[in-house]
Amino acid sequence: MPFDTARPDGPATVKFPHRSRRGVLLGLSAPQLVAVALTGLLLLAVLMSSGVARALTLLPLWGLILSVVIVRYRGRSLADWAPIALRYALRRTKRQLVWLTRPSSRPRREGLLHLPGTAASLRVVTSPDGRLGAVHDPHNGTLTAVVKVSSRAFALLDPSTQNHNVTGWGRTLAALARTGHVARVQVLERTVPDSGDSLNRYWNTYGNPGAHLAGPIYTDLLTAAGPAAAPHESYVALALDLKAARRLINQAGGGLTGCFTVLTQLTSTFDQAARGAGLAPAGWLAATEIAAVIRTAYDPKKLAALDQWSTTGRPQAHPAAAGPVVLVEKADRIETDSARHATFWIENWPRIEASPGFLHQLLFTSGVRRTLSLTYEPKGLDAALKDVQRKKATVIADAAERQRKGQVDSEEDSVEYADIKDRERQLIAGHADVALTGLLTVSADTDEELNSACAAIEAAAVGALVDLRSLTWQQAEAFTNAALPLARP
Numbered sequence: 190m191p192f193d194t195a196r197p198d199g200p201a202t203v204k205f206p207h208r209s210r211r212g213v214l215l216g217l218s219a220p221q222l223v224a225v226a227l228t229g230l231l232l233l234a235v236l237m238s239s240g241v242a243r244a245l246t247l248l249p250l251w252g253l254i255l256s257v258v259i260v261r262y263r264g265r266s267l268a269d270w271a272p273i274a275l276r277y278a279l280r281r282t283k284r285q286l287v288w289l290t291r292p293s294s295r296p297r298r299e300g301l302l303h304l305p306g307t308a309a310s311l312r313v314v315t316s317p318d319g320r321l322g323a324v325h326d327p328h329n330g331t332l333t334a335v336v337k338v339s340s341r342a343f344a345l346l347d348p349s350t351q352n353h354n355v356t357g358w359g360r361t362l363a364a365l366a367r368t369g370h371v372a373r374v375q376v377l378e379r380t381v382p383d384s385g386d387s388l389n390r391y392w393n394t395y396g397n398p399g400a401h402l403a404g405p406i407y408t409d410l411l412t413a414a415g416p417a418a419a420p421h422e423s424y425v426a427l428a429l430d431l432k433a434a435r436r437l438i439n440q441a442g443g444g445l446t447g448c449f450t451v452l453t454q455l456t457s458t459f460d461q462a463a464r465g466a467g468l469a470p471a472g473w474l475a476a477t478e479i480a481a482v483i484r485t486a487y488d489p490k491k492l493a494a495l496d497q498w499s500t501t502g503r504p505q506a507h508p509a510a511a512g513p514v515v516l517v518e519k520a521d522r523i524e525t526d527s528a529r530h531a532t533f534w535i536e537n538w539p540r541i542e543a544s545p546g547f548l549h550q551l552l553f554t555s556g557v558r559r560t561l562s563l564t565y566e567p568k569g570l571d572a573a574l575k576d577v578q579r580k581k582a583t584v585i586a587d588a589a590e591r592q593r594k595g596q597v598d599s600e601e602d603s604v605e606y607a608d609i610k611d612r613e614r615q616l617i618a619g620h621a622d623v624a625l626t627g628l629l630t631v632s633a634d635t636d637e638e639l640n641s642a643c644a645a646i647e648a649a650a651v652g653a654l655v656d657l658r659s660l661t662w663q664q665a666e667a668f669t670n671a672a673l674p675l676a677r678p
Contacts, residue, residue: 205538206608220268277662288516303512313476316449322476331428357466366567366621372430375676379560428676480511486672487513488526518665532667535627539654551653560630565623573622628671
C-alpha cells in the first residue's frame with residue numbers, strides 16, 4: 190500500500206514500496222520448487238535403478254528441466270507459466286473457451302446473474318425494504334453493495350484541496366478496514382460510449398430549442414457530438430465478509446435481514462467518510478442497476494437502449510440478462526457481444542515520490558475506452574505484523590548468507606528492508622494495512638482498434654510510472670475481476 194507524505198508548502202506525494210520477488214524457499218516459487226523436487230526424485234530413481242552411466246545419458250533432460258526452472262518469459266519462469274498454460278489447454282480441450290447463452294425452459298434461481306466462469310454462482314439480492322441491492326458470492330462468503338460516486342476534477346483542484354482529498358480517502362479506507370467486517374473495497378472507473386440520450390433529455394427539459402439562431406445550433410451539436418462522447422463513470426463496491434460479521438448479523442436478526450442491516454451500517458460509514466475525501470455518493474444501486482452495470486461491461490452498445498428504456502435516469506436490466514450472450518476467450522483477449530477486451534495487471538507502481546494524480550495520463554488517454562479497477566483488501570493488525578517480521582527475517586538471513594559466501598550486497602535488499610521498516614512503523618502508529626491490486630481493461634469494437642488502444646495505453650503507462658503486464662491465458666477471469674463491480678479476490 191502506498192504511503193503519503195504531506196508537505197505544508199506543496200502538494201502531497203505518494204510512493205509505493207518495492208514489490209518483492211522472493212520465492213517460497215531459496216528464492217524459488219512454488220512451481221519451481223515442485224519442478225526441482227520432482228527432478229531430484231527422478232534423478233535418485235535413475236541412479237538407484239540404472240546407475241551413473243544412465244543418468245549421464247539423460248543430460249539433455251536435466252538441462253531441459255533446468256531451463257524450465259531458470260529461464261524467464263515476461264517476468265515469470267517457465268515453471269510458473271506451466272500451471273497457467275495447462276489450465277488454459279484443459280479448458281480448450283473441454284471446449285470451455287466459448288460461452289453461449291442458451292434459452293431454457295427450466296426454472297431459474299431468482300437473481301442469478303448467469304455469468305461465465307467462476308462467477309456463475311453469483312446472484313443479486315434485494316434488501317427487505319427494497320432500497321438496496323447487493324451481489325451474494327456463496328463461494329467467497331461475501332455480500333457486495335455498489336455505489337456510484339462523482340467528484341470534481343482532481344487535476345483542477347488547488348494543492349491544499351488535493352492534500353485534503355488524499356488524506357480523506359486514506360481515512361475512508363482506514364475506517365472501513367478497522368471495522369474488521371470488510372473483505373474488500375473495489376474502486377472502478379470506466380469510460381462508456383454515450384448514446385447522447387441524457388444530453389438530449391437535459392436539453393429538452395431545460396433548453397430552448399426554439400431560440401433564434403442558438404437553438405438550432407445546439408440541437409445540431411447534440412445530434413452530432415452526443416453519441417461520440419465517452420463519459421466517465423466511477424463506482425465503489427464494498428464486500429461484507431459474512432463470516433467475520435456473523436456475530437453482528439445474528440444480533441440483527443440473522444438471515445438476509447441481518448446481513449443487510451450490517452451492510453447498511455457499512456454503507457453509512459462510507460457515505461460519511463467519502464464526503465471528507467471530496468467524493469459525492471449518488472445513491473447505492475438497486476439489483477436491476479447492478480445488473481445494468483454488468484451488462485454494459487459485456488455489451489457496451491447496449492447502454493443506449495438501457496438509457497432510453499430507463500424511467501429513473503439510471504440504466505436498469507433484468508438480472509437474468511446481465512451476463513453476455515457470447516464470450517470467446519483467446520490467449521490475449523476476449524470477445525463479447527459487441528466489443529473486444531484485453532486486461533492488464535499493474536505489476537509495479539511508482540517507486541519514487543509522485544503526485545497523487547499520477548494516473549491522470551492513464552485515465553484520460555484520448556480515444557481509448559478502458560476500465561480501471563483498484564481492489565483494496567484489508568489485513569488484520571496481528572497478521573500484518575507477523576508478515577512484517579517474517580519478511581525482515583528473510584531479508585536479514587539472505588544478507589547474512591551472501592556475506593558468508595563473500596558475495597556483494599544487494600541494493601535491492603536494502604531498499605526492500607527500508608520499505609518493510611517503514612511499513613512496520615506505520616502499523617505501530619495505528620494505520621490500517623491493505624493489499625492493493627490494480628487491473629486495467631482496454632475495450633474496442635474491432636481487433637485492429639483494440640491493438641491500437643492497447644499500444645496507446647502502454648505508452649501512457651510509461652508516463653504514469655506504472656508497469657503493465659498482459660494477463661496471457663487468463664483473460665476471461667481477469668475481465669470478470671477487472672471490469673465488473675464485484676469486489677472479488
